[in-house]
Amino acid sequence: MNCVYDMIVIGGGPGGISATVEAKMRGLQSVLLIEKGENHSQTIRKFYKDNKRVDKDYKGQVVELKGSVQFSDGSKESTLDYFDSLLDNGEIDTAFNSEVESVKKVGNSFQVVTTKAGYEAKNVIVAIGKMGKPNKPDYPIPPSIKQLVNFNLDKCSQGEKLLIVGGGNSAAEYALELSKTNTVTLNYRRPTFSRLNDINEEQLYAYDGQELLRLRLGVDIKSLENASGKVRVNFTDGNFTVYDRVVYAIGGTTPVDFLKKCGITLDGAGHPIFDENYQTEVPGLYIGGDIAVNSGGSIAMALNHSYHIIEHILGQR
Template identity: 45%
Template structure:
């Protein structure tokens, strides 16, 4: 079989790309996800009940597609995308990791852990949070269980260091401050990346803020992680949580022959989302430098469907 479209990544952008393609008449559409479930960023990194807003970083855009995305919670957002999969008849495979995409005659071969597939068009809709960013300094393996990249394992009454100044780090710190002794370390003197709600929450929460301060090293010489800071102080913590973002999978993009800039962002046409490889498109976080609103991702999916499969 030669598919009309293969979508790589079952996050909001990927699900919407498959959904909109079917709406526009594509017959054979395949959605591939390397994890066991869709929308892994929501399931792994969002706490239960977390708000999910249509307006992101003050950007409010009209919905051009067929998925009715509105303000809600983690749970209502997952329900929307779960239903989109159930209500459409595209093929969906989980636990299927894509290794590369290569041109083969007039089509593309998508090479995966479960075999190879041929397709006319490809949408790369992988996110940035699959592999969390890690600091440049070494993290002691001795403390691997208490040096984390999300807040899932945090315990009540622990002394916790949250590293980072973005929205994820802020949400970890605010949430944990209700049950633990939280210190938040950020290398800049002021928060420059927080939305208004998180900024206010950080100000109101019981959090020890270490601003304009970075970490020099994390030592394993004691029974707990010992952190040396650029301000000359050293402190011990029960747990360290890094919320410093995710990284673009540069190697994968290179394996697909997609051109990327010095920030790891692929080159693409802003109207069609098509990359330098004719027939390969990008959508969602992978198409942005610092993460993208769900609404923009859904509209990108609609643009791709309209370009490939005229309604």
């Protein structure tokens, strides 16, 4: 530990990057961004298909950006380019391929230990996302078909009979994109969508009407079985269908174990406890981005979290 940073940010997504940029622009010169992946924005890189639309806001809930970092709707590629430019122009200190093992407050500073090094900082922001740990179904996935059950699009190929499971925008966009080269069914356990933006919802029903994909709504999945090297999906209505591959897009979960390693107190539901300044019960330890909201997080919300956190840190100086 050669120096004491003014601030360390854990998580290289939009929220983490905006926090470091905002801090540097507002006078906190000694700032470090730590990311366990080999590059920033791992959720976008891993879970977003090429040319996938990236929205600033969630489901039309327009958020007015408060800080210095501005962002507008774009594609996967344009979004990554934008955050590349922020890191380059801001000359941000980064530690990629560094997974945080613990955060502990000792006296007036934090000891941050990673798989590669140890650091010390006056303030720490935890700005990791949820999608790095995707939700999984309650029923077991037979080991013999695990290679045919995915939580992203990495292994999908053309000409497959696919079942996409989920009712959010990621599930909708997976289905719309894959239906161009595959036979696709989108399954959602509720009878109607409640979390889609208007464009995705309109396109889904249009594609369903044109028989470019099939919507299977209002029915849940009971279990999966191996059917001669394919996936038999048993539905709660007593019917079943055999697919080449099943792709789950059912959101992510709060990484409870990691938050505990950072010394963050959780409530009975496993959600982090923090105040109106996004400060946890440990002074100087903040939380922002997806893990600071129970549902409906967005890039705009994450950027504003960063702005308010930096405002509070500067106010404590």
